[in-house]
Amino acid sequence: MKKGIDILRDVIYERLAEKRREDMAKDKPVQIKKTDNGDEKWCPKGKHYVKADVDHFYNDARSKTGLSSWCRKCQNKAAKSTSSKTTAASNTSEKKFVQEDMVLTLDFSKLEILYEDILAEAADQLRTPAMQVMWLASQALYKERA
Numbered sequence: 001m002k003k004g005i006d007i008l009r010d011v012i013y014e015r016l017a018e019k020r021r022e023d024m025a026k027d028k029p030v031q032i033k034k035t036d037n038g039d040e041k042w043c044p045k046g047k048h049y050v051k052a053d054v055d056h057f058y059n060d061a062r063s064k065t066g067l068s069s070w071c072r073k074c075q076n077k078a079a080k081s082t083s084s085k086t087t088a089a090s091n092t093s094e095k096k097f098v099q100e101d102m103v104l105t106l107d108f109s110k111l112e113i114l115y116e117d118i119l120a121e122a123a124d125q126l127r128t129p130a131m132q133v134m135w136l137a138s139q140a141l142y143k144e145r146a
Helices: 004-025 072-091 112-124 129-145
Strands: 032-035 038-043 048-051 057-059 067-071
Touching (some): 004 129, 038 067, 112 129
Antiparallel strands (some): 032 038, 057 067
């Protein structure tokens, strides 16, 4: 019989896999479309179509199209932005990193025993219940990558 912690691992693993599938299933625009002016390639950074040639995209032998995914204009803008952020960060003693937060909501209303197991395990490990759940999620991700 599975312990509550094992059930939580399975629930978290399944929810993360479901989220990944949802993200991958989102409608993506056609990468290259034919127009009267020639082929146009989608730039995911700028979310627009640009003429598909080396004047507007860098060469990239690894891609299917032979062109980089971002157009030159967006790549140059991103490089300048990164360069100015790096310079500003190096001028200060603190370096700040921006990270998007992913929200994971777990409903224990039907699994009270599982919640009690988490509370007990968290107390044993000197963690808060939220930290215990995050630890379990990280272990599930680690197992997935291995």
